[in-house]
Amino acid sequence: MATGEAPPILVAIDNLTKSYRRGSQIIPVLQHVCLNIQAGEFLALMGPSGSGKTTLLNLIAGIDHPDEGTLRIAGVDISRLSESELAIWRHRNVGFIFQFYNLVPVLTALENVELPLMLSELPRRERRAHAELALRLVGIADRQDHYPRQLSGGQQQRVAIARAIVTDPVIIAADEPTGDLDKVSAQEVLDLLTRLNQEMGKTIIMVTHDPRAAERASRLQHLDKGVLNACAAGG
Amino acid sequence: MFKLILRNSLRHRLRTALTILGMAIAILSFGLLRTVVDAWYAGVEGAAADRLVTRNAISLIFRLPLAYLNKIKAIPGIKRVAYGYWFGGVYIDEKNFFPQFAVELQNYLDIYSEFVIAPEQRQALLKERNACVAGRKLAQRFGWRLGDIITLRGTVFPGNWELVLRAIYQGAEETTDETRFFFHWDYVNETLVKNTPAIANQVGWFISQVEDIDRAPLIAAQIDDTFRNSLAETLTESEKAFQMGFVSMTKAIVVAIQIVSYVVIAIILIVLANTMAMTARERQEEHAVLKTLGFQGRHLVVLIAGESVAIALMGGVVGLIALFPAAHYFRTALGNYFRVFNVSDQTLLICLVIALMVGLVSAIFPAWRAARLSIAEGLRRIG
Ligand SMILES: Nc1ncnc2c1ncn2[C@@H]1O[C@H](COP(=O)(O)OP(=O)(O)OP(=O)(O)O)[C@@H](O)[C@H]1O
Ligand SMILES: [Mg+2]
Numbered sequence: 001m002a003t004g005e006a007p008p009i010l011v012a013i014d015n016l017t018k019s020y021r022r023g024s025q026i027i028p029v030l031q032h033v034c035l036n037i038q039a040g041e042f043l044a045l046m047g048p049s050g051s052g053k054t055t056l057l058n059l060i061a062g063i064d065h066p067d068e069g070t071l072r073i074a075g076v077d078i079s080r081l082s083e084s085e086l087a088i089w090r091h092r093n094v095g096f097i098f099q100f101y102n103l104v105p106v107l108t109a110l111e112n113v114e115l116p117l118m119l120s121e122l123p124r125r126e127r128r129a130h131a132e133l134a135l136r137l138v139g140i141a142d143r144q145d146h147y148p149r150q151l152s153g154g155q156q157q158r159v160a161i162a163r164a165i166v167t168d169p170v171i172i173a174a175d176e177p178t179g180d181l182d183k184v185s186a187q188e189v190l191d192l193l194t195r196l197n198q199e200m201g202k203t204i205i206m207v208t209h210d211p212r213a214a215e216r217a218s219r220l221q222h223l224d225k226g227v228l229n230a231c232a233a234g235g
Numbered sequence: 236m237f238k239l240i241l242r243n244s245l246r247h248r249l250r251t252a253l254t255i256l257g258m259a260i261a262i263l264s265f266g267l268l269r270t271v272v273d274a275w276y277a278g279v280e281g282a283a284a285d286r287l288v289t290r291n292a293i294s295l296i297f298r299l300p301l302a303y304l305n306k307i308k309a310i311p312g313i314k315r316v317a318y319g320y321w322f323g324g325v326y327i328d329e330k331n332f333f334p335q336f337a338v339e340l341q342n343y344l345d346i347y348s349e350f351v352i353a354p355e356q357r358q359a360l361l362k363e364r365n366a367c368v369a370g371r372k373l374a375q376r377f378g379w380r381l382g383d384i385i386t387l388r389g390t391v392f393p394g395n396w397e398l399v400l401r402a403i404y405q406g407a408e409e410t411t412d413e414t415r416f417f418f419h420w421d422y423v424n425e426t427l428v429k430n431t432p433a434i435a436n437q438v439g440w441f442i443s444q445v446e447d448i449d450r451a452p453l454i455a456a457q458i459d460d461t462f463r464n465s466l467a468e469t470l471t472e473s474e475k476a477f478q479m480g481f482v483s484m485t486k487a488i489v490v491a492i493q494i495v496s497y498v499v500i501a502i503i504l505i506v507l508a509n510t511m512a513m514t515a516r517e518r519q520e521e522h523a524v525l526k527t528l529g530f531q532g533r534h535l536v537v538l539i540a541g542e543s544v545a546i547a548l549m550g551g552v553v554g555l556i557a558l559f560p561a562a563h564y565f566r567t568a569l570g571n572y573f574r575v576f577n578v579s580d581q582t583l584l585i586c587l588v589i590a591l592m593v594g595l596v597s598a599i600f601p602a603w604r605a606a607r608l609s610i611a612e613g614l615r616r617i618g
Contacts, residue, residue: 055611058610058611058614061527063526063527063610063611063614064609064610064611083531083532084531084532087526087529087530087531088529090527090528090529091528091529092529096527096528098524098614102520102521102524104239104521104524104525105246106239106242106243106245106246107238107239107242111238115525115528116528116529118236119528119529119530119534163528167529
């Protein structure tokens with residue numbers, strides 16, 4: 001992306017609106033959300049349950065379509081991309097970390113990490129090398145042949161982080177990555193995310209309920225009942 | 236991708252095993268039923284082209300006067316003529332059914348050169364008025380030996396008919412029917428002359444061997460012309476057409492068998508489709524995760540269809556492997572009704588194609604759903 005004196009804005013959200021339809025009822029979730037995220041930021045998104053944090057994160061990660069507003073990421077308005085363009089875009093630009101790890105149970109740790117690379121044209125050997133490197137980065141290389149059910153929650157989450165970074169994405173989106181972990185494991189995961197942010201320059205957007213997790217972030221945003229306006233405040 | 240398909244299909248071992256078993260049984264049944272139908276039609280295949288069958292034009296049930304024999308013989312181009320009828324007796328019990336014919340044996344055996352009889356047996360057979368000849372398989376079935384007395388209870392021709400087994404014929408080819416049973420038409424007719432002269436001196440059909448196969452249709456027309464406007468008009472057709480007529484009498488049964496075989500396939504299709512739909516629903520969240528990683532609808536389609544086809548084909552192959560011993564068993568158990576009972580290559584191919592199609596069709600609905608699944612929906616934990 002473009003280089004500049006001030007850190008460039010990576011994610012530019014303007015007037016973003018999203019509502020869900022349940023039967024005949026329309027549930028407004030996000031209302032005219034405005035938010036800019038700079039490249040290299042570690043943003044924590046907090047707010048009460050049901051306030052629309054997951055929805056916003058999904059929109060940024062290109063998992064869901066907004067109803068209204070623009071969503072520019074590295075200059076690309078992803079709300080205009082078609083379904084398959086968006087899939088390719090996601091594959092190249094976003095690494096997603098889920099609260100419940102969501103590893104494929106029938107694949108080993110290494111195979112799980114290799115999974116996103118199956119979509120690339122990399123030869124088998126290189127895919128393997130990439131996956132091994134990612135596992136080493138998250139400090140779990142010794143467990144590469146274990147299946148998810150043979151790993152603890154913290155270990156599974158580290159494998160999931162390896163899977164998220166193996167394609168070397170620009171953005172890492174994490175939805176309550178420590179929500180299902182004990183204190184120690186949560187700390188380890190947060191350490192890892194901090195390192196990814198500081199040493200590798202990944203932009204991280206993390207939804208969390210945990211104030212201790214939010215402390216690690218470089219910036220904190222609150223979402224309340226789908227309302228967030230951070231543009232006027234400058235960011 | 237391939238690895239994932241394979242591991243996915245082994246995820247619910249019991250479910251997959253049961254589905255494969257169901258598929259195997261379905262393919263096995265389908266293959267067997269098809270082979271039965273094939274065996275049925277094989278009877279027609281065996282018919283020779285140089286033989287013409289002349290019967291009453293109205294129906295097979297009505298007979299023709301023996302007096303027609305000389306008129307048919309007189310038609311140029313005809314080498315030999317034999318005659319006879321279907322006897323339809325019962326041997327001890329109804330369930331011991333086998334085809335019995337009372338024929339003019341001398342010419343009949345000359346025309347049917349595929350029924351091979353040792354010369355001395357043939358001599359004995361032709362000499363004795365109540366002698367009979369049985370096919371090798373038939374003799375085996377009842378443990379008959381030369382010289383045995385075989386008593387048939389007549390249904391069309393009342394009374395008990397005592398016959399002496401004087402010859403056992405062997406088929407010249409593998410497809411030759413070795414389950415037939417013949418004896419002298421004269422033997423039956425003598426009795427009829429005595430007891431019921433009204434139905435004596437009649438035959439069910441004349442069978443003529445022509446010198447030149449190409450002229451067979453012409454000669455057939457000539458025979459029928461000869462008896463036009465006589466009391467019993469005739470219908471002459473090639474033996475093949477005649478047999479086809481026989482077979483078509485039981486056509487309804489054949490059609491029923493065919494319908495059943497397709498119903499079996501329809502059932503397994505529904506079972507597999509249901510299994511795949513259930514499986515895909517369970518993996519909805521996983522599919523959403525794959526999509527998050529950048530997998531597209533078409534990748535998921537390959538994943539689901541691949542699993543479905545893998546299960547269907549595994550079942551199909553197991554079914555086909557089981558088909559051979561099953562067909563062998565059928566052959567030994569029912570060889571008396573069918574002269575050939577072989578699984579044809581065509582049946583094998585059709586079974587495999589059907590297994591493949593069942594696999595693909597079963598995947599349509601779940602694959603379509605997975606391809607359309609919105610990630611946000613799929614990721615939401617329900618309950
Ligand atoms: N697919 C959907 N269909 C209908 N309603 C939805 C859907 N997804 C989210 N919602 C509704 O939108 C609102 C916001 O949901 P969201 O998951 O974004 O909240 P959240 O802030 O992430 O909450 P939590 O902290 O509990 O995860 C909720 O009221 C939820 O019921
Ligand atoms: Mg949430």
